[in-house]
Amino acid sequence: MVKICCIGAGYVGGPTMAVIALKCPSIQVVVVDISVSRITAWNSEQLPIYEPGLEDIVKQSRGKNLFFSTDVEKNVAEADIIFVSVNTPTKTQGLGAGRAADLTYWESAARMIADVSTSNKIVVEKSTVPVKTAEAIEKILSFNSKGINYQILSNPEFLAEGTAIQDLFNPDRVLIGGRETPDGQKAIQTLKGVYAHWVPEDRIITTNLWSAELSKLAANAFLAQRISSVNAMSALCEATGADVSQVSHAVGKDTRIGSKFLNASVGFGGSCFQKDILNLVYICECNGLPEVANYWKQVIKVNDYQKKRFVNRVVSSMFNTVSGKKIAILGFAFKKDTGDTRETPAIDVCKELLRDRARLSIYDPQVTVDQIQRDLSMDKFDWDHPVHLQPMSPGTVKKVSIVWDVYEAARDAHAICILTEWDEFKTLDYQRIFDNMQKPAFVFDGRNIVNVKKLREIGFIVYSIGKPL
Ligand code: NAD
Ligand code: UGA
Structure with missing residues (x-):
């Protein structure tokens, strides 16, 4: 039996391995982590992450050929193929702080592999890493090899949260990069054999290591760039009377452009777009390509501008002061169908509103009170560095209440800000909400999901992104 760790x-790591285990009953898959609480949760009824369809597939394989363990060294030693799917956050200190990827977690995993291995291994980069990381990993492993043969592969992951299981079951492509040597090619074929259990062969692309590493950064940069492009247009729409939804529809009908990923919003969030573009910018600068670096930097700048523009609109519409006013925040996760708040635009919007002395009442169906408190009291980029993941007592951030009932959040509020596109926000009883709000009652829709006409008929003053007032 092939063993994967x-x-x-x-x-x-969790969802990808659950899918491999489900699709490859002949392979034993063990997922390991230094976080005891995460592994305990993976082995419990309450999984550590919310992802539609995940619980079902974990339950089908757990205890058969899918295991979760804190015994990192033993399972690494026994494996034939080792995926490394640790976090690769933005550095917060030292050279490249605020831009470069922090490879501390990756390097410590590589050194541990070298320490405990007694047989040949294929080591797979699953984390998103700077191009040329495989070279560094190869050095760490080969200088400590004790005669063991290591083959490094780059197999970046393209799943999106909220649709992870669907994306893994039916990927647009699986990308595998390896050395162009006979041993490298053999390792590529071994990993290809795993995916071939369910992915059609023509969707498994093989390349050299550097193309695979760079393709991941490029794909995220292209995706984020589309959002910044449509968000930049949304500002122009507001200034001219055009409607950004109509513009995206018309533009997206061109088959060369395509219709996906053109929804204007309060800004993109998530753990990767910003981090990976900053990383790309840093790599360009290190390679003496400032013009290329500046081109991609602009994607982040427009995203920051969009969040700021949203807050400015809230404050200026409410007679230039939100001081002491209750504002209901609907949605805190960075997108619907996930409880993940990493780099969610809601953090920036809430912090700015708090700076303007608003009182916030936050509702999100999947995000815990603790998580929101932690997010609102942390410095930028600190969230992905485990030392900061200390539990906090609720109520730490003053002027914020977090509630589990959307109508409670909106009661007596002067305004509602919709920051995540949860489906349930489309079908709320807005008449009931309006009746219990201060007047005039404002709705600032950062995701363009409400029926503007209907809400205006009820009596709301509605502001949507990129739409005529
Ligand atoms: P995560 O923070 O959810 O998980 C990383 C895990 O690695 C943590 O549980 C941490 O405890 C563990 N870890 C860190 N160092 C370790 C070590 N030395 N030994 C054992 N465990 C260790 O991160 P994630 O969202 O799963 O992302 C992982 C990587 O995948 C990142 O590079 C990210 O850019 C990339 N990626 C993420 C997504 C996504 O949707 N989240 C999609 C594609 C790629
Ligand atoms: C993104 C990519 O889509 C994945 O392919 C990639 O694997 C992943 O990053 C990663 O490397 O981590 P994810 O961040 O989970 O996935 O979610 P997306 O659906 O891409 O959404 C990212 C952000 O963009 C969200 O805040 C979302 O609301 C926003 N968005 C998305 C828009 O504002 N408009 C759109 O049209 C699409």
């Missing part, structure tokens, strides 16, 4: 039981 995945280091890192997070949003990528």
Whole structure:
């Protein structure tokens, strides 16, 4: 039986390994992590992450050929293929702080592999890493090899949260990069054999290592760039009377452009777009390509501008002061169908409103009170560095209440800000909400999901992104 071990039981390691185990009953898959609480949760009824369809597939394989363990060293030693899916956050200190990827977790995983291995291994980069990371990993492993042969592969993950299981079952492509040597090619074929259990062969792309590493950063940069492009247009729409939904529809009908990923919003969030673009910018700068770096930097700048523009609109519409006014925040996760709040635009919007002395009442169906409190009291980029993941007592951030009932959040509020596109926000009883709010009652829809005409008929003053007032 082939044995796979995945280091890192997070949003990528957990779901990807659960799918491999389900699709490959002849392979034993063990997911390991240094976080005892995460592994305990993976072995419990309450999984550590919310992802539609995940619970079902974990339950089908757990205890058969899918295991979650904190015994990192033993499982690494026994594996034939080791996936490394640890976090690769933005550095917060030292050279490249605020831009470069922090590879501390990756390097410590590589050194541990070198320490405990007694047989040949294929080591797979699953985390998103700077191009050329495989070279560094190869050095760490080969200088400590004790005669063991290591083959490094780059197999970046393209799943999106909220649709992870669907994306893994039916990927647009699986990308595998390896050395162009006979041993490298053999390792590529071994990993291809795993995916071939369910992915059609023509969707499994093989490349050299650097193309695979760079393609992941490029794909995220292209996706984020589309959102910043449509968000930049949304500002122009507001200034001219055009409607951004109509513009995206018309533009997206061109088959060369395509209709997906053109929804204007309060800004993109998530753990990766910003981090990966900053990383790309840093790599360009290190390679003496400032013009290329500046081109991609602009994607982040427009995203920051969009969040700021949203808050400015809230404050200026409410007679230039939100001081002491209750504002209901509907949605805190960075997108619907996930409880993940990493780099969610809601953090920036809420912090700005708090700076303007608003009182916030936050409702999200999947995010815990603790998580929101932690997010609102942390510095930028600190969230992905485990030392900061200390539990906090609720109520730490003053002027914020977090509630589990959307109508409670909106009661006596002067305004509602919709920051996540949860489906339930489309069908709320807005008349009931309006009746219990201060007047004038404002709705600022950061996701363009409400029926503007209907809400205006009820009596709301509605502001949507990129739409005529
Ligand atoms: P995560 O923070 O959810 O999970 C990483 C896990 O690795 C954590 O549980 C941490 O405890 C563990 N870990 C860190 N160092 C370890 C070590 N030395 N030994 C054992 N465990 C260790 O992160 P994630 O969202 O799963 O992302 C992982 C990587 O995948 C990142 O590079 C990210 O850019 C990339 N990625 C993420 C997504 C996504 O949707 N989240 C999608 C594609 C790619
Ligand atoms: C993204 C990519 O889509 C994945 O392919 C990639 O694997 C992943 O990053 C990663 O490397 O981590 P994810 O961040 O989970 O996935 O979610 P997306 O659906 O891409 O959404 C990202 C952000 O963009 C969200 O805040 C979302 O609301 C926003 N968005 C998305 C828009 O504002 N408009 C759109 O049209 C689409």
